[in-house]
Amino acid sequence: MDNLVIAATERSPAVDFDFAAGVLSLKGESYPEDASTVFGPIFAALEGFLGVAECRALRFDFELIYFNSSSAKALMNMFQLMDKAAARGVTIEVNWFFAREDETMKEFGEDFSEDLEHVTFNLATTQN
Amino acid sequence: MTIPANTPPEGEPLTLAQHYRAFKGVLDERGILFSFSGYLSEGILYSLGDTLRQKMTLDDTDLTTIKKVFSVFVEQAQNIIRYSAEKVLGTVGKSVELSSGMVTIGTERGRFFIVCANTILEDDVPQLKHRLEVLQKMDKDEIKAYYKEQLREAPDEKSRGATIGLIEIARRASEPIEFDFDRIDAEKHFFCLKVSI
Numbered sequence: 476m477d478n479l480v481i482a483a484t485e486r487s488p489a490v491d492f493d494f495a496a497g498v499l500s501l502k503g504e505s506y507p508e509d510a511s512t513v514f515g516p517i518f519a520a521l522e523g524f525l526g527v528a529e530c531r532a533l534r535f536d537f538e539l540i541y542f543n544s545s546s547a548k549a550l551m552n553m554f555q556l557m558d559k560a561a562a563r564g565v566t567i568e569v570n571w572f573f574a575r576e577d578e579t580m581k582e583f584g585e586d587f588s589e590d591l592e593h594v595t596f597n598l599a600t601t602q603n
Numbered sequence: 604m605t606i607p608a609n610t611p612p613e614g615e616p617l618t619l620a621q622h623y624r625a626f627k628g629v630l631d632e633r634g635i636l637f638s639f640s641g642y643l644s645e646g647i648l649y650s651l652g653d654t655l656r657q658k659m660t661l662d663d664t665d666l667t668t669i670k671k672v673f674s675v676f677v678e679q680a681q682n683i684i685r686y687s688a689e690k691v692l693g694t695v696g697k698s699v700e701l702s703s704g705m706v707t708i709g710t711e712r713g714r715f716f717i718v719c720a721n722t723i724l725e726d727d728v729p730q731l732k733h734r735l736e737v738l739q740k741m742d743k744d745e746i747k748a749y750y751k752e753q754l755r756e757a758p759d760e761k762s763r764g765a766t767i768g769l770i771e772i773a774r775r776a777s778e779p780i781e782f783d784f785d786r787i788d789a790e791k792h793f794f795c796l797k798v799s800i
Contacts, residue, residue, distance in 0.1 A: 485649050506677050508645045508684070541670065543677050544771040551754045578667040579674070586751060 476527065479520040487513045488539060494524050500536040506543035514549035521553060525560040532566040533557075538601065539580065547583070554587050554594070561593030568595045575600040635709035642691065642701040648680040655708060671775040671800045672708070672715045678768045679719035679796065680706055687721040688791055711799075714777060720795035728784060728792055734766060735782045735796070738773040746774050772798055 476494045483489035488503040499521070507513045525533075535557070542550065554569075561567045571587070573580035581598065588596035617625065630638055636658065639651060652673060659669045683704035691701045704721030723731065741749065750770045773780050781797040 486645070506681070508681075541673065543674070543681065544767040547771075548754055548767055555755075574666065576666045577670060579670040586754075589751075590755070 476524055479517070481516075488542075490517055492517075492520055492524070497531055497533045498536070499533065500538065502536075502538040504541045505539065505546040506541065507546070510543075510545035510549050514546070514553075518549065518553060518556070522556060525556060525565060532568075534568045534570070536570045536572065537584075538572040540574075541580075542583075551587065551590075554591060558591050558594050561591075566595075567593070568597070570597050570599055572599050572601045633709060634711045635707055638705065638707040638709075640705040642703050643680060643683050643687075643706070644699075644701055645684065648677065648684070651680070651706070652676055668715070668800060672717065675717045675772050675775050675798050675800065676706065676708065678772050679717055679798070682768055683719055683721045686723065686727070688724045688727075689722050715800045716797060717800070718795055718797045720793065722787060722791045723784075723794045725790050725792065728794075731794070732782075732784070734769055735780065738769060739779050739782075741773070743774075746770060750774055772796070775800060 478494055479490055479492035481487075481490040483503040486504060486507050488501045488505050490501060492499045501517070505513065537550075557567050557569070569588075569591075571584035573584060584596075584598045588598070636655070637651065639647065655676060656669055656673055659672065664672075683706065684700070684702045687702035687704045689703035691699075691703075693699055702721070704719060707718045707720075709716055738746065738749075750767070753767045753770055776798045778799045783795055785793040787793055
């Protein structure tokens with residue numbers, strides 16, 4: 476499966492999905508005009524990979540500084556997709572990075588993790 | 604010594620500088636950091652938002668407050684871009700959608716406030732009013748639970764995410780949100796929403 480690498484823009488995150496290594500990451504900010512345009516290809520690539528990822532291990536690093544509400548909804552869809560795959564036996568570890576003093580991003584991490592039953596969700600602070 | 608604005612000699616009209624100094628003075632007296640009125644685009648949203656974050660950072664505002672103010676600003680501006688009843692659509696090399704409205708950010712009584720305003724159609728008033736009234740009556744925990752509930756819902760194609768955006772705004776507010784409608788004519792109302800952080 477082809478890797479997915481998309482450079483960050485002013486209002487959309489950097490995407491680096493290394494499917495061969497099983498390491499995926501989203502970094503930066505996300506408040507595009509239309510969240511479905513940005514997250515559509517990301518979701519499709521993740522869904523495609525998880526569909527053929529039986530008995531594989533996957534690590535997903537999130538290092539997001541800010542995202543708007545429609546991006547939050549798209550992220551929730553991704554977590555629901557990952558939890559279903561984890562329930563089928565794919566080992567999935569999520570690392571949710573946030574700046575030490577950033578209560579908002581910490582709370583978002585907690586919110587998302589509460590809904591996950593099968594994914595291992597780690598909250599971790601970054602240096603900044 | 605500062606010479607007061609708006610003081611032309613007896614019987615003489617305001618000069619150009621006096622006129623605009625008085626206009627800016629009205630904004631300054633209200634504690635306004637900046638106010639944008641006119642056609643908003645995503646490019647303007649980005650530039651204003653970036654300047655807002657830089658100014659707050661230079662003023663040593665704590666990161667969580669910066670995040671809250673920025674988030675309310677983005678959701679409010681994107682609501683204007685999506686839902687303003689005054690829009691200009693067309694092609695200028697590429698497809699362009701400009702929406703008229705107003706975004707104002709300032710400080711009062713030690714808090715930041717963000718006000719957005721735009722015209723909306725009569726038919727859209729009842730639903731928006733209902734959504735805002737529901738949020739206005741909720742406490743912090745109820746808003747948080749409501750946000751999570753809406754996050755799990757499938758995207759509502761028609762609203763392009765209005766509900767979750769309004770909940771995000773209410774969630775970041777330090778006081779209950781304030782809103783009002785003022786009738787313009789038979790079909791349109793002036794709508795404004797004020798959020799304090």
